[in-house]
Amino acid sequence: MLNKTVHEALNAQIKHEIYSSYLYLAMSAHCESKNYSGMAKWLKVQSSEEYGHAMKLFHYVQERGAAVVLQAIDQPPTAFGEPLELFKKVLAHEQQVTTLVTALYELAAKEKDYPSQFMLQWFVTEQVEEEKNVSDIVDQIIRVGDTPVSLMMLDRQLGMRASK
Numbered sequence: 712m713l714n715k716t717v718h719e720a721l722n723a724q725i726k727h728e729i730y731s732s733y734l735y736l737a738m739s740a741h742c743e744s745k746n747y748s749g750m751a752k753w754l755k756v757q758s759s760e761e762y763g764h765a766m767k768l769f770h771y772v773q774e775r776g777a778a779v780v781l782q783a784i785d786q787p788p789t790a791f792g793e794p795l796e797l798f799k800k801v802l803a804h805e806q807q808v809t810t811l812v813t814a815l816y817e818l819a820a821k822e823k824d825y826p827s828q829f830m831l832q833w834f835v836t837e838q839v840e841e842e843k844n845v846s847d848i849v850d851q852i853i854r855v856g857d858t859p860v861s862l863m864m865l866d867r868q869l870g871m872r873a874s875k
């Protein structure tokens with residue numbers, strides 16, 4: 712049986728992951744409207760990964776014989792500024808998700824819910840990778856400068872991201 716507090720926190724995390732998916736989809740639409748189609752593709756792939764994270768939790772809650780209770784999703788912003796500003800926002804969002812995942816992991820440990828703790832290890836590791844990927848993009852823009860030519864090259868590079 713799934714611990715009640717962990718159960719509630721997992722349902723809340725499903726919402727956070729779906730919000731992440733929604734946020735990156737909004738960012739993708741923003742990039743497309745600015746003719747950065749490569750960045751738009753990268754963000755669309757990221758959005759679909761976030762949806763996958765939500766579904767991982769969704770199926771886990773069901774596997775434990777507990778109810779999935781979906782919560783309201785906030786409307787994401789519609790404008791995100793220039794690429795550097797946008798990717799800094801992605802990084803800040805991922806750092807926030809890491810804080811949530813860490814708190815969830817700590818809660819599972821505190822409640823001695825070992826199966827949840829074990830499952831959440833995947834998310835802890837995933838956050839390390841996600842933060843690194845976005846941090847690399849931010850560093851790259853800062854290093855080469857956000858001139859039209861360097862942004863065009865970055866756009867081409869990010870457009871090569873394959874869907875998982």
Ligand code: FEO
Pocket residue numbers: 728731760761764805808841
């Ligand atoms: Fe599912 Fe990027 O956090």
